[in-house]
Amino acid sequence: MKYKGMVSSFQRISCRFASTYRHMFEIVNPATGKSIAEMQEDYGEDVIRKFEFLAAGQKKWNLTPVSQRKAAMFRFAELLDLKKVSLARILTLEMGKPITQARNEVRATIDRIQFLTGNVEKVLSEENMLQTSRLTEKVTYEPLGVVANISAWNYPYFVSANVFVAALLTGNTVLYKPSEYASLTGQEITDLLHEAGIPEDAFMLTTGGGGVGAKVASLKGLGGVFFTGSNKTGLEIAKKAAPNLVKVQLELGGKDPAYVRYDVPDVVAAASTIADGAFYNCGQSCCAVERVYVDKRIYPSFVEAFVKNVKSFKVGDPLAADTYIGPVARQPQLTVLASQLLDALEKGARAEVGGSLHDNKAHKTGYYFPPTVLTDVNHTMSVMREETFGPLIGIQAVEGDAEALELMKDTEYGLTASVFCKASSIAEEILKELDIGTGYWNCCDRVSPRLPWSGRKGSGLGSTLGMDGLRAFVQPKGIFLQQPHGA
Ligand code: NAD
Numbered sequence: 001m002k003y004k005g006m007v008s009s010f011q012r013i014s015c016r017f018a019s020t021y022r023h024m025f026e027i028v029n030p031a032t033g034k035s036i037a038e039m040q041e042d043y044g045e046d047v048i049r050k051f052e053f054l055a056a057g058q059k060k061w062n063l064t065p066v067s068q069r070k071a072a073m074f075r076f077a078e079l080l081d082l083k084k085v086s087l088a089r090i091l092t093l094e095m096g097k098p099i100t101q102a103r104n105e106v107r108a109t110i111d112r113i114q115f116l117t118g119n120v121e122k123v124l125s126e127e128n129m130l131q132t133s134r135l136t137e138k139v140t141y142e143p144l145g146v147v148a149n150i151s152a153w154n155y156p157y158f159v160s161a162n163v164f165v166a167a168l169l170t171g172n173t174v175l176y177k178p179s180e181y182a183s184l185t186g187q188e189i190t191d192l193l194h195e196a197g198i199p200e201d202a203f204m205l206t207t208g209g210g211g212v213g214a215k216v217a218s219l220k221g222l223g224g225v226f227f228t229g230s231n232k233t234g235l236e237i238a239k240k241a242a243p244n245l246v247k248v249q250l251e252l253g254g255k256d257p258a259y260v261r262y263d264v265p266d267v268v269a270a271a272s273t274i275a276d277g278a279f280y281n282c283g284q285s286c287c288a289v290e291r292v293y294v295d296k297r298i299y300p301s302f303v304e305a306f307v308k309n310v311k312s313f314k315v316g317d318p319l320a321a322d323t324y325i326g327p328v329a330r331q332p333q334l335t336v337l338a339s340q341l342l343d344a345l346e347k348g349a350r351a352e353v354g355g356s357l358h359d360n361k362a363h364k365t366g367y368y369f370p371p372t373v374l375t376d377v378n379h380t381m382s383v384m385r386e387e388t389f390g391p392l393i394g395i396q397a398v399e400g401d402a403e404a405l406e407l408m409k410d411t412e413y414g415l416t417a418s419v420f421c422k423a424s425s426i427a428e429e430i431l432k433e434l435d436i437g438t439g440y441w442n443c444c445d446r447v448s449p450r451l452p453w454s455g456r457k458g459s460g461l462g463s464t465l466g467m468d469g470l471r472a473f474v475q476p477k478g479i480f481l482q483q484p485h486g487a
Helices: 010-014 044-063 066-082 084-095 099-124 156-169 183-195 210-217 231-244 267-283 299-312 332-346 401-409 424-432 466-471
Strands: 023-029 034-041 127-131 135-143 146-150 173-177 203-205 224-228 247-251 256-260 289-295 350-353 372-375 392-398 416-420 438-441 474-482
Touching: 023 084, 023 183, 034 084, 034 183, 044 135, 044 146, 044 173, 044 203, 044 210, 066 084, 066 099, 066 156, 066 183, 084 099, 084 156, 084 183, 099 156, 099 466, 146 156, 146 210, 156 173, 156 183, 156 224, 156 466, 173 183, 173 210, 183 203, 210 224, 210 231, 224 231, 231 247, 256 267, 256 401, 267 289, 267 299, 267 392, 267 416, 289 299, 289 401, 299 350, 299 372, 299 392, 332 372, 332 392, 392 401, 401 424, 416 424, 424 438
Parallel strands: 146 173, 146 224, 173 203, 224 247, 256 289, 256 416, 289 392, 372 392, 416 438
Antiparallel strands: 023 034, 127 135, 135 474, 350 372
16 A cells, blocks of 8 residues: 555455556545555455465464453554544545544544453353253354455445454454445454464455455355445345355345424424534434435424524535534435435425535535535435435425325335434334334434444344343354263
C-alpha cells in the first residue's frame, strides 16, 4: 500500500502469499474525487494460500485458552481507543463519513467488543441434558472453522467487528475481505488485531473488489460465509457458497419505514429524531429511515419541523467537526439518487428542500448530493420502494394505522421499522404485524450490542450481535456417554 504518512504491515504480511505481479487499485477520497492511496488486489491463488494458512492455524487458535483470546480482544479495544483520532481520520478520508460520526463509530465498536467478550463463555460451555447413573447426554459447542468475513464500507468497523470479534473469541480463524471502499480501514483493523496478540494465522486480510469476494465465498472447506452488503451481492454469495453446503449468513439492505401516529406527544421531537435517522452518515446506514408515513392530521406540522431540521444540517467538508452531511461514498450512487429523484418528481412529488442536482455549487469536486425531502410521494415511485442509501427521503400522508401498516408491509425488505406514538402497547401491536428483525418505539436507526441484529425477507439471513450473534459462530455436537456394561 502507498499512503502518505502511514506505515503499513500489509506488504510484510502479504508478500508471503502474493504472486509476483501485483494489480493495484486506487483509494479515492469521495470529498475531492482524488486518489489518496493505492492497494494491492489479491489474486485467486493468494486467497487460497491465505485460506490454507488460516485452516492450518485454526486448531492451535481453538486450543488457545479462552482467557487469552479474551485478553487479546480487550487489548484490541484499548488500541482502538488509543488510536481513535487517526483511525477516524482515515475512515473519513476514504469514505467521506463526517469526522465526528467516524469517531462515534470507532468509539462504539469498543462497546460491541466488550459485550461479545464478556459473554463468550456462555456460548462455549457444554450443557448436560440428561444425567442418570449410566448415561450422560450433553451438548458441546465447537467453532465452525475458518470463516469468511466479507463486508461493506458504510460502517466498516461495526459490520466487520460484528463478525470477526465473535468468530475469533469462539475459536474460529477469519479470512477478512473488507470493502474496496474501506480498505485502508481494513488494513488498520488487521494491524491492530495483530498488535493486540491475534496471531497472523488466526486473522488474515485479503484485499480487492467483488472478484476477490467471489473467490472467498466459493472456497471449499470454509466453516461459514458471513456477508454484509447489498441484496444483489448477497444472492450471488449464497449461490457461490451453495455447492460447498457451507453456512451462509447475510446482512443486507433495507427500506426501513417510520410511522408517526396522530397521538405522538411531540411532533417536533419526532421529526428531529426521524430526520437524524434518515440523514446520519449521509443516509448510508442499512437501518436508515428510508420512508416516512405521517397521519394526515399532523402531516403539515411534521413536514414543517422535518424540513427545518434538514435545512439546519451542515453540509460540507467531512473533516470539519461541525459537518453533519458529507459526500456519498461512491460516485455511482449519485446516479441512483438522481434517478430516484427524477422518477418521483415526474410522478408528482414535491421537493420541500433540495431536489435540484445543481444545489451543491459549493462542492465543485466530490460526490455530493443535496439533502432532499420529498412530499406528495406514493408507492409507484422508486424512492418509496427501492433502497435509496443517500440523503433523499419521501414523506407520505396516511389516513391512520390501517393504511400505515399496509404501506409499511409493502416491501421486499425486512430490516427495521419504527413507530412514533403515545403508547408502547400500540407501537408493539403494529411492530408485531411486520416481518422485520428490529422494531423501535419513538426511536430509530439504532443497533445495540446486546440485541440480535438480523434482517428478514430480502434483508438477510441469520443474526450478529446479542447472544445469537455469538451462537452463530459455534456448532453443537451431541455426546452420549454410556457406562460400560458390568461397571
Ligand atoms: P456490496 O454488496 O456492493 O459489497 C459488499 C462486499 O461484497 C464488498 O466487500 C464487495 O467487494 C463484495 N462483493 C461485491 N460483489 C461481490 C461478488 N459478486 N461476490 C462476492 N463479494 C462481492 O455492498 P456495499 O455497497 O459495500 O454496501 C452497501 C449495502 O450493504 C447496502 O445495501 C446496505 O444496506 C448493506 N448493509 C447492510 C447492513 C446490515 O447489517 N444489514 C449493514 C451495512 C450495510
